[in-house]
Amino acid sequence: MDSSSDEALDIIVTNVVATFRTRCHLNLRTIALEGSNVIYKPEVGKVLMKLRKPMITASIWSSGKIICTGATSEDEAKLGARRLARCLQKLGFKVRFSAFRVVNVLAVCSMPFAIHLIDFTKNNRPIASYEPELHPAATYRIKNLKATIQVFSTGSLTVTGI
Amino acid sequence: MSSRVCRTCGGSDIDVDQARGSAVCTGCGSVLEDNIIVSEVQFVEGSGGVSSAVGQFVSADGPVKAPLLGSGFHTSVGKESRAQTLQNGKRQIQQLGSQLQLNQHCLDTAFNFFKLVVSKHLTRGRKTEHVIAACLYLVCRTEGTPHMLLDLSDLLQVNVYILGKTFLLLARELCINAPAIDPCLYIPRFAHMLEFGVKTHEVSMTALRLVQRMKRDWMHTGRRPSGLCGAALLVAARMHKFRRSVKDVISVVKVCQTTLRKRLTEFEDTPTSQLTIDEFMRVDLEQECDPPSFTAAQHKAKMQQLEQELAKKLDEVEGEISCYKNEIETELEKSRPKLRGIYAAYAKEDNREVLSSPSEPEEAEGEDAEFQAATQHLTEDFLCQVIQEEQGRGTKGDHSVSEQEAEPEKEEAGPHRQVAPLTSILGKLESAASLSLQQTFQTTDTSEPGDQSQNEELDLEGIDDQEIDKYILNEKEVQVKTELWMKQNAEYLKEQKEKEERINKEKEEGTYKEKKKKSSKKRDQIEASTAGEAIEKMLEKKKISSKINYDVLRDLNRGTGSPSRSPDHTPDTTATRKRLNRRRRRKTSEPNQDLAANTSIMGKSSAPQAAPLPVEEEEEEEEEEEAEDECISALQLVGGQSRF
Numbered sequence: 001m002d003s004s005s006d007e008a009l010d011i012i013v014t015n016v017v018a019t020f021r022t023r024c025h026l027n028l029r030t031i032a033l034e035g036s037n038v039i040y041k042p043e044v045g046k047v048l049m050k051l052r053k054p055m056i057t058a059s060i061w062s063s064g065k066i067i068c069t070g071a072t073s074e075d076e077a078k079l080g081a082r083r084l085a086r087c088l089q090k091l092g093f094k095v096r097f098s099a100f101r102v103v104n105v106l107a108v109c110s111m112p113f114a115i116h117l118i119d120f121t122k123n124n125r126p127i128a129s130y131e132p133e134l135h136p137a138a139t140y141r142i143k144n145l146k147a148t149i150q151v152f153s154t155g156s157l158t159v160t161g162i
Numbered sequence: 163m164s165s166r167v168c169r170t171c172g173g174s175d176i177d178v179d180q181a182r183g184s185a186v187c188t189g190c191g192s193v194l195e196d197n198i199i200v201s202e203v204q205f206v207e208g209s210g211g212v213s214s215a216v217g218q219f220v221s222a223d224g225p226v227k228a229p230l231l232g233s234g235f236h237t238s239v240g241k242e243s244r245a246q247t248l249q250n251g252k253r254q255i256q257q258l259g260s261q262l263q264l265n266q267h268c269l270d271t272a273f274n275f276f277k278l279v280v281s282k283h284l285t286r287g288r289k290t291e292h293v294i295a296a297c298l299y300l301v302c303r304t305e306g307t308p309h310m311l312l313d314l315s316d317l318l319q320v321n322v323y324i325l326g327k328t329f330l331l332l333a334r335e336l337c338i339n340a341p342a343i344d345p346c347l348y349i350p351r352f353a354h355m356l357e358f359g360v361k362t363h364e365v366s367m368t369a370l371r372l373v374q375r376m377k378r379d380w381m382h383t384g385r386r387p388s389g390l391c392g393a394a395l396l397v398a399a400r401m402h403k404f405r406r407s408v409k410d411v412i413s414v415v416k417v418c419q420t421t422l423r424k425r426l427t428e429f430e431d432t433p434t435s436q437l438t439i440d441e442f443m444r445v446d447l448e449q450e451c452d453p454p455s456f457t458a459a460q461h462k463a464k465m466q467q468l469e470q471e472l473a474k475k476l477d478e479v480e481g482e483i484s485c486y487k488n489e490i491e492t493e494l495e496k497s498r499p500k501l502r503g504i505y506a507a508y509a510k511e512d513n514r515e516v517l518s519s520p521s522e523p524e525e526a527e528g529e530d531a532e533f534q535a536a537t538q539h540l541t542e543d544f545l546c547q548v549i550q551e552e553q554g555r556g557t558k559g560d561h562s563v564s565e566q567e568a569e570p571e572k573e574e575a576g577p578h579r580q581v582a583p584l585t586s587i588l589g590k591l592e593s594a595a596s597l598s599l600q601q602t603f604q605t606t607d608t609s610e611p612g613d614q615s616q617n618e619e620l621d622l623e624g625i626d627d628q629e630i631d632k633y634i635l636n637e638k639e640v641q642v643k644t645e646l647w648m649k650q651n652a653e654y655l656k657e658q659k660e661k662e663e664r665i666n667k668e669k670e671e672g673t674y675k676e677k678k679k680k681s682s683k684k685r686d687q688i689e690a691s692t693a694g695e696a697i698e699k700m701l702e703k704k705k706i707s708s709k710i711n712y713d714v715l716r717d718l719n720r721g722t723g724s725p726s727r728s729p730d731h732t733p734d735t736t737a738t739r740k741r742l743n744r745r746r747r748r749k750t751s752e753p754n755q756d757l758a759a760n761t762s763i764m765g766k767s768s769a770p771q772a773a774p775l776p777v778e779e780e781e782e783e784e785e786e787e788e789a790e791d792e793c794i795s796a797l798q799l800v801g802g803q804s805r806f
């Protein structure tokens with residue numbers, strides 16, 4: 001796997017997942033009734049709130065833990081998380097912004113050539129594994145970076161990890 | 163034997179006789195040991211004059227302590243947990259493997275894998291079923307047998323992706339490199355199932371060639387091999403003049419119609435499809451195709467490019483149009499009467515406001531009103547703070563968190579609900595509202611200079627408060643939404659209420675258990691002498707549903723010739739309660755086995771049922787209780803019922 005030398009391969013970060021805690025109990029029903037873009041799921045016990053400006057979906061639990069997904073960069077994730085906390089504050093909760101942590105980042109990249117997955121897996125055993133019955137891509141795991149790369153036969157790659 | 167020194171004479175010449183089991187000093191003749199443990203093989207004469215060696219074989223990785231001599235019949239008693247696990251695993255492997263028709267060598271290899279897995283503690287937290295299936299699949303892959311993961315998941319009724327996860331993990335941990343699946347392996351198997359008769363071999367050969375062609379055309383990377391096989395077999399069958407429809411093929415190959423059709427269309431796009439049958443058998447085209455998803459993506463990219471160019475052209479045209487529009491507007495402005503005096507200044511201010519707040523054009527209109535409202539709000543806010551102060555003093559003592567002690571202005575749980583409706587009543591007073599909250603914030607900030615670095619407080623930089631307030635509904639909207647939500651979730655709310663009531667009642671009675679989920683009551687064992695009696699008792703106990711054909715059951719009873727009929731007078735309430743507590747039963751194949759299993763599952767009877775009642779009466783009762791009328795055969799009944 002060598003990157004092409006002529007043109008720069010651009011990696012696009014498509015998703016950043018972050019969590020933070022509000023350190024106060026949140027009444028999900030209040031949020032559900034007074035927010036204008038929320039989905040309440042009482043069976044699971046959480047509220048989904050979507051923000052427009054950084055395009056973010058947040059899962060809010062009553063314990064005060066919030067997971068924020070959909071941001072396109074880490075700063076955006078932080079901004080969105082702060083916005084969200086602000087919104088909750090306005091709804092009347094004693095919100096504090098603590099333990100903000102980026103949990104997962106997903107990026108996509110595309111090779112200009114197609115990849116023969118079976119040979120690729122053979123040459124990179126046991127780091128790479130390919131199971132066509134389960135998933136069309138081969139998974140390549142880098143242990144020290146804790147990253148997982150999914151390689152598709154069309155040449156596109158998805159990189160996930162912390 | 164170690165040479166020891168004699169105690170009496172000090173001589174070291176000791177004669178050990180293995181047969182007699184004694185150690186004697188040859189110098190003085192004193193016996194040093196009697197009854198030495200001998201390690202000779204002894205023979206015993208069995209029935210019919212057969213001599214057999216005395217002793218048991220003990221495996222190397224078996225139990226540490228030797229099995230008790232004399233209780234040799236119960237070999238599973240007293241073994242260690244590890245041995246039990248392995249034995250259990252072996253049994254399950256044998257069972258599952260025989261269903262897949264694997265030979266003994268494969269099963270032994272699978273058991274070896276299982277032993278490795280157990281020794282690496284990978285079975286923890288996983289169902290043994292899944293682990294067994296993964297071991298078997300590993301063997302299938304390494305041996306190259308035409309078994310798919312789908313087959314295993316069909317047998318176990320488990321989601322194939324769950325099995326796949328376990329399989330991948332095991333393969334990684336055991337460092338076993340399973341060779342990649344070749345679709346060519348599956349072809350003979352599917353060809354057999356499609357029943358081509360004499361020509362099976364020829365059709366298989368053709369299909370093989372097709373698959374190889376597909377491989378070269380990059381159709382097979384990233385796809386399920388069974389789908390490719392299905393397409394190849396369909397084409398091969400048609401080539402040899404067998405009529406196999408898509409439905410036949412998909413029932414054998416286990417893919418869905420859409421997939422098969424897609425493969426066929428993809429194959430159609432390759433140049434090989436243009437060849438005639440004879441040509442195909444003889445010639446192999448040189449060129450290779452790109453993978454179909456690659457071509458699809460390129461197609462998409464081209465379309466996008468075209469769209470972009472179109473959009474650009476549109477923009478240019480639009481630019482011209484907007485130029486004209488602006489000119490027209492300026493002309494109109496000039497011709498409009500001008501406002502005089504204060505109002506002119508006002509109008510200009512309005513425009514400025516519009517420019518400065520792009521997201522809130524409505525604000526410009528209400529500016530005047532806003533000032534008034536803002537003053538009103540400030541007074542209200544002051545009142546609000548006063549209320550909070552009062553409450554703050556009252557509840558000050560209750561706060562355990564040290565940060566909040568000094569701040570009466572800090573919002574607490576009580577005044578939350580007060581503050582929220584106040585702000586919503588006042589309508590769109592975004593800036594003022596945020597100002598008030600910011601004030602409370604700043605006061606709390608100043609009180610804890612040390613905590614700044616921790617930064618648990620919200621940093622308001624870069625947050626557009628106006629936009630955030632759009633996310634909060636005003637009171638009218640809240641009412642509407644509340645109504646809607648209540649209506650929508652009426653059922654759920656009702657359930658919650660009932661649950662609460664139930665819990666409260668039980669609390670009063672003192673029988674409230676914290677975790678009601680995992681209370682599994684032990685069923686009573688039914689003691690019955692015949693199968694028929696067992697059925698009767700089970701019926702009484704369970705009062706299963708009307709989905710039972712009682713006539714057939716009765717016939718069964720009569721067929722087996724049960725002497726006594728002893729249904730009981732159990733009141734309906736207990737019956738319903740037992741119905742609620744019923745557990746699911748697994749399906750097993752034979753009815754008799756199931757009957758026995760059922761009776762054991764049912765549990766001990768509380769009191770042996772004595773008074774006989776005609777069975778019909780009871781059945782009538784049960785039928786009255788239920789409304790449905792479906793009848794099923796007795797076999798299905800004993801196969802396992804779990805519904806009310």
